[in-house]
Amino acid sequence: MLKVRKRIFFTVLILCVLFVPGCVEQKQLEKLGLVTAVGYDLEKKNVIRGTVVVHQFDPMAQNITKMITTTANTSRGLRQGQNLQSNQKLVTGQMRCVIYSKELAKKGVIQLVDALNRDSTVGNMVYLTVADGSAKEIMDIDKTNSKISLGTYLYNLIKQNVESEQILSPTLQEFNHNYYDIGKDPVLPVLKVQNRDVIIKGLALFKDDQYIAELGPKEHFYLKILSDKFNAGTHELGFKRSDFERIRLKKGEHSIRDVYSKLFIDIDSINSHAKLKLIDKKTLKFKVEVKLDSRLLESTEPLDYSNPSSIKFIEKKLNQAMEKDINGLMKYFQKLDVDPVGIGNEYKAHLRGKNLSKKEWREIYKRASFDVQVKNRIVKTGVID
Amino acid sequence: MFKWRSDRKQAEEHKSHSLNVDELKKQLEEELASCSDISFRTIKKDGKKILTSFLSSLIDKSSLDEFILQSLQTNFTKNMTLEEVAQILPIAQLSASNQLKEIVESIIEGSVYIYVEGEPCGLLANVSKTAERSLEKAETEALVYGPKISFTESLPINVNILRSNVKDAKLCFEDIEVSTRVKARIKIVYIKDIADPNNVETFRQRISNLKVDYIPDTTVLGQLIENNSWSVFPQLMTTELPDRISIGLLSGKVAVLMDRSPAALYGPTPFFTFFESTEDIYMRWNMAFFLRMLRLTAIFLSVLLTPAYVSVLTYHYEVIPSPLLVSLGQSRANVPFPPVFEALLLEFIIEMLREAGARLPTKVGQTMGIVGGIVIGQAAVDAGFTSNILIIIIALSALGSFTTPSYLMGTAIRIIRFPIIIMAGFWGGIGIMVAFCFFMIHLLKLDSLGRPYLSPAYPLRLSDLGYSMFRYPLEYLSKRPATNQPKDNDRFPFKKAKEKKDVDE
């Protein structure tokens, strides 16, 4: 009898436990306005203008997305202002893309990035980007093109390019990592509106959290080789035609074309491996060794691929050209005082017994010199010889 | 067979009947509560009265006429002793008695009481005939492959099937008395040198300790002797497949048969036994392995899918990947209820459909399924009652729960979904985990015949995994499952099965 009573007591307790809760805030998907993209512009001193693209599931509404713009001092303040303009509760859990205007980026973005970090609903795989003009300009695309949701579009645009190894992955996680690392600086892609469409224009170099300069696609390839150890996408190199006279095929139909005044070779790196090494601590000499396994995709003139020695020759030419380019790029970085490759990390790994501050590193970085070596290996030349 | 039944006399039953035929008639009528079907036939031969009394509904008329009445009429002489009378009756089961209670009990079971006036006791001859159906295919545990025969309601036939399945001299049928108002004929079945005596003893003790008026079926018997009757999970398994029992017996389990019950109870049956089908043994091991994994995954999904839907749509919208977001959101946009109610409503409809289908005759039942599945589902989506994604999920989880070979376990799994859905509605993922942990502890606490319920997962018995969770090739199953703690561990010598020939030998 006692046992039964205890059982009943226990069951009632469990039922209570089951039915007592219910005070948790519900976030039903269809009642939310899902912020898929955010843009920040600098309005004036102390004031930023925030634009959000909101995805909503209203069966009655014409557009699935909506754009809200407000101004405030902080990103949280913006959120409050935006909420006032929305019939659905704005949430950031599905945010996929953040755009900072160039103007804002020049002043520094870390206070805004930090707000993202602090918010547990924002994922770490959010893409951060810089707008060539103002962020609002990019967001306005959404209005003209109501069929697409801008957040998803931008997300796919960047994701596709990251996956096909065209650009460095610009996630919040990577930005954080590079920003907080003493010996490395973050980079982000630059977006631009062209023909009522958003395109990736180039790469923004950051010094700490401040925009410094923009890098074109060519330099981007080298930066990718230097900082990513997987593969680095395709690249074209131009040479003097006379350099390749020795191995050019001289058959009738392959006579000299006059479209190009130079010879262009396209390679696709299958596998690359960059090694940074501090050779001399005193003179700050770094060795940059790049090993590439590449595929020759295209050359504007018929070259002799069947002969191993001519392949060697092409390889050598490529090496020289790339070494020169990389050297130039490193100098350029040094001049701008940015370190997106992470040379500081390498330096720090050899620094025993003392701490390196960011400021100290910037001083040291100016004095560094580089010895670049590229080892290119053409492994495939396509289905024809 | 001639057996003097004196050993089971008890003090209160110690009452012999009157030696006068007419008084005896009266006594019997009184004891049998004046049944209308009690019949008496008095034969007078050589000046002696011979009374035969029986329940006309229970006996085989032709054998009464042929073997009892005819033999008595032709062969009976005046000076015959009781033993001599017994000699002239060509009946297999005969016993002598003069105890009124015992006689009445035997008459109820279909015996004829033959009393020669003046003798101190009479003879009980068993000529009973019970209504029984012929052997049929198994219904509730349908099979594609393997033996299809199923138990019937008749105990002798069931014993017959089992005996012919397991032709082992050590196969043991043990009668058990249950002190109930309605006497139940119960037999414990086990193979003497395989089954763990502890298991047999547990069964014996728990059954003989029962004090109930009536046990209609082995399923009820199972409920009565389980340890935890509050749990939704069945702890002893009933089956209508004799081959399932035979396999069980040979792996050291103990079975219980009951008269008038078409299912056998057996144990110990831990949790995973309920997901085993005999087909798993008849099929090739790799197929069976795949099917078993399929079943376990199906169960897992069946329990988890709907709560996951509820929790994601109510609380964790963040985890939805971008490609799914639009379709999920738009299908939900028309639905006026919160996801919990939506899910509960649809689960409830599915349960109703299933129940209605089960109660209806087969032909109507099929139409029910179609009506329910297509018409209601489609209409519900069109009317904006539910989202179509939920319909898919609910259908999947219903399907998943039906893959369980045991109907009881399938039902248990469908029932535990409801508290999990409610918890998911309250606390999202945390709620699901709370429910999950609760069921985990609960399963750990259960036992089947005193053996841990989650065996062989806990306590871990690696060698048993090949029997219950996975299915190993037969040559690796040389040991009987340790969960049953068999006395004799080896099924066959392992070495011999593993002997391998060289190439081209």
Next chain:
Amino acid sequence: MKVDLHPRLGLLFNAYLLMFFIHKVQTGVGVVGLPRIVYLDSKHDAWISVFLAGVITGIVIWAMFIMLKQYDSADLYGIQVDIYGRWIGNFLNIVYMIYLSACFFTIFMNYIEIVQVWIFPNLPTWQLSLVLIALSVYAVQGGVRIVIGFAFLGVLGTLWLGAILIVPMKYADTTHLFPILNIDVKHLIKGIYGSSLSMMGFELLMFFYPFIKDKKSTLLYAQIGNLYTTILFTVVTLVSIMFFAEDSLARTIWPVLSMFKIVRLPNLERFEFIAVSFWMLIILPNMSAYLWAASKGFSRVIKMKQKHGIWIIGILGWALAFFVHTRSQMNTVTDYVAKMGFVLAFCYPVMLSAIVLMKKRFMRRKAANAQGS
């Protein structure tokens, strides 16, 4: 009170389960914040500290085993009474009971804090604590076999979480690890102290020892469990150091969960939401183990039934949860428990085993002398 405890055969569990049990009780809420705590002291050499802490834990487990081996089948409650006599022994027993209950309390409170920060900011503490306590009370009422079994299933159920660590490895920067051993010994030891707190839990061995079936292999399996914990913790710390930038690891309160943030499963974005929920399966067996050990004291020290003890600790824990509101309060409580744990789990057992050894040797010599004369 009897020193030795002889539970009936049906209650005993196999020694190999100890392997899972020790690992499980060590891995709790602590590991979520472990990399950061150690990093604060020993910087990028934190993983060395963690590894060394694991080695030290192994030594302490060995000392415990030596002590337990001196008795036939005793738990700490019995041994303390045997060594110090009834009064002091029981006083120390009560200290341990308080410590174990406090561990029970901090585990669920820390978990609730994680849930509140990561998933439900406005989930009332008392509700979740009620549910967690009710579940562990339910488990402990099943007795020692259920507690061990729950830990075992908990390990099996969460093994796959370790495999998830591969994903953050993609974002790892190996230069963070160099130069190895750059930190001075003082900070390294500080780091060891910091990580030792996450290694706690193995002291429960002293309470579960009488229930082990084959006591000879106790040490082996306990060490295997500890080894696995050590390796896992070292790897987690290594990956966190490589994954996070220097300063951000110091700022991230729960680095392990933050690492899960980047994990994407094919049908699930944002893995940390699942991880936080799933963490319940890691902490509940822990809670039940501590609750069991603490409530065992009720039947061993005070003449009470253990099941009453379970309820008393449960209700007390629930009531105390009302007094903790902020993160800083929780931090102070955790710090106190950690300090207590360092003394009671690391230092004291080693000392006690030395005393036990001396006493036993003394007794043996005395017996030999008595025989000799």
